[in-house]
Amino acid sequence: xxxxxxxxxxxxxxxxxxxxxxxxxxxxxxxxxxxxxxxxxxxxxxxxxxxxxxxxxxxxxxxxxxxxxxxxxxxxxxxxxxxxxxxxxxxxxxxxxxxxxxxxxxxxxxxxxxxxxxxxxxxxxxxxx
Numbered sequence: 001x002x003x004x005x006x007x008x009x010x011x012x013x014x015x016x017x018x019x020x021x022x023x024x025x026x027x028x029x030x031x032x033x034x035x036x037x038x039x040x041x042x043x044x045x046x047x048x049x050x051x052x053x054x055x056x057x058x059x060x061x062x063x064x065x066x067x068x069x070x071x072x073x074x075x076x077x078x079x080x081x082x083x084x085x086x087x088x089x090x091x092x093x094x095x096x097x098x099x100x101x102x103x104x105x106x107x108x109x110x111x112x113x114x115x116x117x118x119x120x121x122x123x124x125x126x127x128x129x
Contacts, residue, residue: 002116002127003116003119003120003125003126003127003128004048004113004116004117004119004120005120008064008067008068009052009060009064010051010120011064011067012060012061012063012064012067013051013052013055013060013063014026015063015067016054016055016059016060016063017051017054020054022054025050025051025054026051026121027121028050029047029048029050029051029117030117030118030121032045032047032050033047033048033114033115033117033118033121034118036111036114037115037118041106041107041108041110041111042107043107044107044110044111044114045110046104046109046110046113046114047114047117048113048114048116048117051117057083061078061079061080062078062079064079065077065078065079112128112129113128115128115129116128
């Protein structure tokens with residue numbers, strides 16, 4: 001997994017937490033992830049999903065548009081993502097939506113995404129695996 005803070009959707013959700021005054025939730029997620037470092041893969045819960053849970057796809061998309069719009073631009077920029085339901089319709093035989101939903105197909109994936117969140121929170125500039 002790449003560094004979470006390199007993803008624009010992560011940056012947008014982080015900014016939304018800052019805007020809404022919910023950075024305490026970000027710290028809580030970090031503590032939950034940290035608490036599982038020594039757990040067996042089969043016992044690891046993906047707590048990073050909680051980071052995105054307070055926001056709708058539309059809220060994240062709007063914030064991405066704001067973040068990607070240069071200050072000097074006069075036009076409104078809006079980023080639209082295909083929702084997961086439509087992705088499933090478009091690709092009915094491909095269930096590999098884990099990259100978008102966080103529903104990883106393996107328990108090891110949960111460990112990796114949690115490690116990526118720990119690295120982000122601790123300011124470590126490294127990949128999670």
